[in-house]
Amino acid sequence: MYKILKRKQLNENIVLMEIEAPYIANKAKAGQFIIYRVDEYGERVPLTIADYDRVRGSITIIFQTIGGSTKKLAALNEGDSILDVVGPLGTATEYGGAKRVAVVGGGVGCAIAYPQAKALFNAGAEVDLIAGFRDKSIIILEDEMKAVCTDFHLCTDDGSAGYHGFVTNKLKELIEGGKKFDLVIAIGPVPMMKFVCKTTEPYAIKTLVSLNPIMIDGTGMCGGCRVRVGGELKYACVDGPDFDGHMVDFDELMKRNATYREQEKSHVCRITGGVRNA
Numbered sequence: 001m002y003k004i005l006k007r008k009q010l011n012e013n014i015v016l017m018e019i020e021a022p023y024i025a026n027k028a029k030a031g032q033f034i035i036y037r038v039d040e041y042g043e044r045v046p047l048t049i050a051d052y053d054r055v056r057g058s059i060t061i062i063f064q065t066i067g068g069s070t071k072k073l074a075a076l077n078e079g080d081s082i083l084d085v086v087g088p089l090g091t092a093t094e095y096g097g098a099k100r101v102a103v104v105g106g107g108v109g110c111a112i113a114y115p116q117a118k119a120l121f122n123a124g125a126e127v128d129l130i131a132g133f134r135d136k137s138i139i140i141l142e143d144e145m146k147a148v149c150t151d152f153h154l155c156t157d158d159g160s161a162g163y164h165g166f167v168t169n170k171l172k173e174l175i176e177g178g179k180k181f182d183l184v185i186a187i188g189p190v191p192m193m194k195f196v197c198k199t200t201e202p203y204a205i206k207t208l209v210s211l212n213p214i215m216i217d218g219t220g221m222c223g224g225c226r227v228r229v230g231g232e233l234k235y236a237c238v239d240g241p242d243f244d245g246h247m248v249d250f251d252e253l254m255k256r257n258a259t260y261r262e263q264e265k266s267h268v269c270r271i272t273g274g275v276r277n278a
Contacts, residue, residue, distance in 0.1 A: 001081040002036075005058055010140040014064050014108055015074045016050070022057030024049075024087045030119035031093030031210065031242055034059065035218045037084035038072050045069045046215045046237075048112045049088060059087075062111035062140070089218050093208065093242050095120060098183035102128045102174065103149070104167050104196050106188025107138070112210055113187045114141055118148040126150045128179065130170050132188070136161035167192065168199045181205050186245060190254050197245035209245040211236045213256060228252050 006018035024034065033048045051060035065074045076082070093116060095101070101120050105113025110131045117129045129149035133139050135158045146152045153170050154162030163170050167188075175181065184207045186196035193209040200207045213236050215225040220238035227234055228249040234240065 001083060002085045003081050004076055004078055005056075007076070007078050010062065011138050013066070014062060014111075014138075014140055016060060016062045016111075017073075017076075018053075018058050018060045019082065019085060020057060021059050021085050021087075024085065025052045025054050025057050025059050028052040028059060028088040029092035030115045032088035032090045033218075033241065034061065034085050034087030035089060035215075036061075036073070036082055036086075038069065038076070039083050042072065042083070043069050044084075044216065044218070045073075046089070046212075046218055048210070048241075049115065050111045051115055051118075059085075062108065064108045086218065090237060090241050091239070093119070093185070095123075095125070095183065096206070098125060098206075100126045100180060100182050102130060102171060102179075102181045102184045104130045104132070104171060104184065104186045104188070104192075105145075106132045106167060106186075106192040107134070108140070109188030109192075109210075110141055110145065113185070114145055114148065116185050116187070117145065121148045121150070128153065128174060128181075130155060130167045130174075132156070132167035132170075132192070133161075134158070166195075168195050171196065172199050175200075175203055175205070183208065185210075190250060190257065193245060194248075194250040197248070197250075201246055207245040208242045209248060210241045211243060211248070211253065212241070213253060227256075 003020040008016040028049050033046050035044045035046050047061045050062045065071050103113050103117040117127050121127045127149040128151045130153045132155040155167050184200050186193045187210045197207050213225045216222040218237045220235045225236040229243050230247040
């Protein structure tokens with residue numbers, strides 16, 4: 001059992017939880033994830049490790065309540081416990097010695113952009129963190145992100161806070177304004193990551209994306225999280241979740257992610273009795 005040490009509602013639909021998991025905290029690195037199961041009837045759900053504290057022996061996860069499993073997790077309080085937390089899974093992000101980096105997060109993807117920026121900033125890199133949200137009502141982790149970057153750029157689609165426009169517009173402005181990025185890291189909705197890659201491609205800037213395909217076991221055995229990268233099949237759980245964004249077939253990824261969308265809204269698993277959506 002894994003005890004919930006802290007629970008914080010970041011906005012109407014996004015929750016932060018700090019979980020006691022000393023063995024995972026001791027090995028976790030930016031870019032890796034865990035798979036949790038609330039109880040014996042729950043499904044396995046992957047979530048990126050948003051932060052970790054090796055001294056406290058805890059990891060932090062941030063998630064959006066969009067389906068049965070995440071709503072069940074969100075209903076727990078400090079002092080409650082989760083049955084299973086497995087990790088750290090996946091391959092930690094490799095920065096290749098980059099010294100000037102733009103980290104781009106979209107919506108709840110900022111929960112993953114944050115540890116990336118933190119790791120780079122603590123390693124001495126200059127970091128431009130571009131965080132995009134639909135409007136000011138759903139902004140999360142603003143103060144935390146400001147603390148782990150050289151320059152912070154808040155963007156909203158409607159202009160209700162910060163820069164009025166998409167993260168891709170701000171990124172292009174920075175590049176054309178003379179910033180020489182060694183690396184761009186994009187994390188968020190798949191269409192956003194696709195267009196970040198289209199923005200950086202003409203400038204030949206290496207761009208990493210963190211992919212979130214359908215995932216089941218998290219060990220590479222089921223093949224559910226397969227993605228096509230450079231014409232080859234890769235598995236996000238063991239080969240990723242980070243990939244060269246200029247090599248990813250985003251159109252195929254979006255099509256696969258939408259395959260079971262309608263069924264996931266109402267289907268009850270005949271084995272566990274759980275609702276099969278995150």
